[in-house]
Amino acid sequence: MLIPRLxxxxxxLPRLALALATLSAVGFSLVLxxxxxxxxxxxxxxxxxxxxxGAPGRDLLLLTLSGGMLVPVLLALSLxxxxxxxxxxxxxxxxxxxxxxxxAFVLPGLFLNQVAESKPLFYLxxxxxxxxxxxxxxxxxxxxxxxxxxxxxxxxxxxxxxxxPKRLSTLRMMDALPFAFVLLAATGYALYFGxxxxxxxxxxxxxxxxxxxxxxxxxxxxxxxxxxxxxxxxTLPTSYLSQHADYIALLFVPIYRIHxxxxxxxxxxxxxxxxxxxxxxLLGQRLLGQRMAIWACIAYLLLSxxxxxxxxxxxxxxxxxxxxxxxxxxxxxxxxxLVALALPALLASTEAGPIAVFGLGLFLALARxxxxxxxxxxxxxxxxxxxxxxxALKAPEPAQLPPLAAGLKTLLTNPVxxxxxxxxxxxxxAALHALAPFALLPLAAFGSLPLLLPGLLFTSESxxxxxxxxxxxxxxxxxxxxxVLALLFTLHRLRTAPAQRPLFLASVVAMSIALLSHxxxxxxxxxxxxxxSPSRGQHFEYARADEKRYLDLQAxxxxxxxxxSVVATTYMLSHVSSRTxxxxxxxxxxxxxxxxxxxxxxxxxxxxxxxxxxSSRHYALxxxxxxxYLFRRAAETPETGAALRALGLVSESPSxxxx
Numbered sequence: 001m002l003i004p005r006l007x008x009x010x011x012x013l014p015r016l017a018l019a020l021a022t023l024s025a026v027g028f029s030l031v032l033x034x035x036x037x038x039x040x041x042x043x044x045x046x047x048x049x050x051x052x053x054g055a056p057g058r059d060l061l062l063l064t065l066s067g068g069m070l071v072p073v074l075l076a077l078s079l080x081x082x083x084x085x086x087x088x089x090x091x092x093x094x095x096x097x098x099x100x101x102x103x104a105f106v107l108p109g110l111f112l113n114q115v116a117e118s119k120p121l122f123y124l125x126x127x128x129x130x131x132x133x134x135x136x137x138x139x140x141x142x143x144x145x146x147x148x149x150x151x152x153x154x155x156x157x158x159x160x161x162x163x164x165p166k167r168l169s170t171l172r173m174m175d176a177l178p179f180a181f182v183l184l185a186a187t188g189y190a191l192y193f194g195x196x197x198x199x200x201x202x203x204x205x206x207x208x209x210x211x212x213x214x215x216x217x218x219x220x221x222x223x224x225x226x227x228x229x230x231x232x233x234x235t236l237p238t239s240y241l242s243q244h245a246d247y248i249a250l251l252f253v254p255i256y257r258i259h260x261x262x263x264x265x266x267x268x269x270x271x272x273x274x275x276x277x278x279x280x281x282l283l284g285q286r287l288l289g290q291r292m293a294i295w296a297c298i299a300y301l302l303l304s305x306x307x308x309x310x311x312x313x314x315x316x317x318x319x320x321x322x323x324x325x326x327x328x329x330x331x332x333x334x335x336x337x338l339v340a341l342a343l344p345a346l347l348a349s350t351e352a353g354p355i356a357v358f359g360l361g362l363f364l365a366l367a368r369x370x371x372x373x374x375x376x377x378x379x380x381x382x383x384x385x386x387x388x389x390x391x392a393l394k395a396p397e398p399a400q401l402p403p404l405a406a407g408l409k410t411l412l413t414n415p416v417x418x419x420x421x422x423x424x425x426x427x428x429x430a431a432l433h434a435l436a437p438f439a440l441l442p443l444a445a446f447g448s449l450p451l452l453l454p455g456l457l458f459t460s461e462s463x464x465x466x467x468x469x470x471x472x473x474x475x476x477x478x479x480x481x482x483x484v485l486a487l488l489f490t491l492h493r494l495r496t497a498p499a500q501r502p503l504f505l506a507s508v509v510a511m512s513i514a515l516l517s518h519x520x521x522x523x524x525x526x527x528x529x530x531x532x533s534p535s536r537g538q539h540f541e542y543a544r545a546d547e548k549r550y551l552d553l554q555a556x557x558x559x560x561x562x563x564x565s566v567v568a569t570t571y572m573l574s575h576v577s578s579r580t581x582x583x584x585x586x587x588x589x590x591x592x593x594x595x596x597x598x599x600x601x602x603x604x605x606x607x608x609x610x611x612x613x614x615s616s617r618h619y620a621l622x623x624x625x626x627x628x629y630l631f632r633r634a635a636e637t638p639e640t641g642a643a644l645r646a647l648g649l650v651s652e653s654p655s656x657x658x659x
Contacts, residue, residue: 022095023072036108116521124432131439135510142502191273210313212574221393234587247348304523305476324481357381367447433527434479448486455479
C-alpha cells in the first residue's frame with residue numbers, strides 16, 4: 001500500500017524523503033552526541049584528535065549509530081503506513097521542529113579544550129559553521145511552530161495563547177534589580193581577576209613590559225614628570241607618547257596616588273574591565289530590553305581574551321573598552337553632555353581610540369543616518385590620529401610606524417593585499433577568535449564593518465597573536481567594543497521586525513552556545529583547571545616556597561629609598577618600578593644609585609651590562625637574600641668583591657687603580 005500511495009502524487013516522495021532524512025540525521029546526531037558524552041575525557045580527545053577508539057568501542061558506536069538512524073525512519077514510515085499522505089505534513093513539521101538536534105553531535109567536541117588548543121583554526125571554523133547552521137535551523141524550527149500555532153488558532157482547535165505572555169509581562173522585575181545583579185557580577189569578576197593578576201605578580205612572573213613600564217610612567221606622572229618612562233627608554237630623551245598614546249593615564253593619577261605600585265594598576269585594570277558593564281547594560285537595555293541587557297553583560301564577562309589580558313599583565317585597553325561603551329550609549333541615548341565627556345576620553349584611550357572613533361563616525365554616517373555627528377567624529381579622530389603618528393615619527397630614535405598606523409597605510413595604499421593578507425591562516429585564526437564566539441553576527445550588516453577597524457588594523461600588522469602568546473591577549477581586546485556594538489545593533493534590527501523574531505531568538509541561542517564553548521576552551525572562568533593547565537605554561541598556586549621567595553624579594557627591596565635611581569633585571573623591575581628613575585639592565589642606564597637583580601636572570605646582555613657596571617668598583621653590597629642581590633653606589637667592601645667573584649661578574653685579578 002505504501003508504493004501506490006506515493007504514485008498518486010509524485011510531489012509526496014521528495015517531501016517524505018527529506019523528512020525521513022532529517023529525522024534520520026537527528027537520530028544519528030543524538031546517539032553520537034550521547035556516546036561522546038559517555039566516553040571518558042581521554043577517549044573523547046583521542047577520538048576527536050586522532051580517530052583512535054579501539055575495536056570494541058568502535059563496534060558499539062557503529063551499532064548504536066545504525067540504530068539511531070533507522071529507528072526514527074521506521075517510526076515515521078509506520079505512521080505514514082497508517083495515515084497515508086496526510087502524515088507527510090506531520091512528518092515535515094516534526095523534522096523541521098527537531099532539525100536543530102541534528103547538530104547535537106558537535107556539542108561534545110566544542111568543549112574539548114585540548115582539541116581547541118592544538119587545532120585552533122579547525123576548531124574556530126567548526127565553531128563558526130556550527131553557529132551559522134544552528135541559527136538557521138533554530139529559526140526554521142521557531143517559524144514552523146509559529147505557523148502551526150497560527151493555523152490551529154484559526155481553526156479554533158486550541159485556545160489563543162496570546163494572553164499568557166501578556167500576563168507574564170506584568171510580572172516584571174523591579175528596575176533596580178537587574179542593574180544590581182549586573183553590578184554584583186561585575187564586582188565579583190573584578191575581585192576574581194584582580195586577585196589572580198596580583199598573585200601572578202607575587203609569583204614574580206611579571207616582566208617590565210607586563211606592568212613595570214606602565215607603573216614607572218604613573219610614578220613619573222605623579223611627580224609631574226610629563227610622560228617620562230626610563231623603564232622603557234633608559235637614559236634616552238624619548239617621550240612615552242611616541243610609542244603609546246596613553247593620555248588617559250593622566251585621568252587615573254589621583255587613584256594611583258593612594259598607593260603607588262604595580263598592584264594598584266592591576267587592581268585598577270580589573271575594576272575598569274568590570275565597570276564597563278555599566279554603560280553596556282544601559283546600552284543593551286535601550287536597544288534590546290532589560291533581560292537581553294543582562295545577557296549582553298554576561299556575554300561580555302565571558303570573553304576569553306579579556307580573562308587572559310587581565311591576568312597576564314597590564315594595559316589601558318580595558319579603559320578603551322569602558323569609554324567605547326560609554327560613547328556608544330551616549331550617542332544612542334542622545335545625551336550630548338555624555339558625548340562631550342566620552343568622546344575626548346576615548347580619543348585619549350591608547351592609539352586605538354582615534355581608530356574606534358573614526359569607525360563609529362563611519363557607522364553613524366553610513367548606517368544610522370546621523371551624518372553631522374558621524375563626520376564630526378571622523379574629523380576629530382583623524383586629527384588626533386595624525387598628531388599621534390607625527391609624534392611617533394619625530395621621536396629621537398624613530399622606529400617603524402605604529403601597528404595601527406601601518407595597518408591603515410596598507411589598507412589605503414593596497415586594499416587587495418590587505419584583504420588577502422588577512423586570509424592567511426595565522427591572521428584568519430586571530431580574527432575568528434574575535435568573531436566566532438559571536439557566531440559571526442558582527443558581520444551580518446555591511447554598515448557595521450567600520451566598527452571592526454581597530455581589530456582589523458592590528459591583526460593586519462601584528463606578528464604575535466593570542467593565545468599562542470598570552471600577553472598578546474591585550475591586543476585582542478581591540479575587537480571587543482566594535483564586535484559588541486555591531487552585535488547589539490544586529491539583534492536590535494531583528495528584534496524590532498516582527499517577521500524576524502524567530503531569527504532573533506535563534507541568533508541568541510547560537511551565540512550563547514558558541515560563546516560558552518570558546519570561553520570554556522580558552523577562558524579562565526568556566527574550567528577548574530584553566531589556571532593550572534600545563535598548556536597555559538603558567539601556574540597560579542601560591543605555595544609556601546613561592547611565598548618565601550616573594551618575602552625574600554621584599555626584604556631586599558625595602559633597602560631601596562623611594563627617591564633613589566635603580567637599575568633592575570627584567571623580572572625584578574616591576575617590583576621597584578614605582579620610583580621615577582628605574583632602568584632595565586638591557587637598556588642604557590648610566591650610573592644609578594642601586595643595582596638590583598636575581599641570579600636567575602644573569603645571562604646574555606644583562607650579565608654583560610651588570611658586569612661592566614659592578615666591575616667599576618663603585619658599588620657595595622647592601623643586601624643578599626638567596627637569589628636576590630642589591631648593590632648601591634659606595635666604596636667597594638671586601639664582601640662585595642667576594643660576592644661579585646662568586647657570581648662571576650668580575651675576574652679574580654685585582655682591578656687597576658683609577659687615574
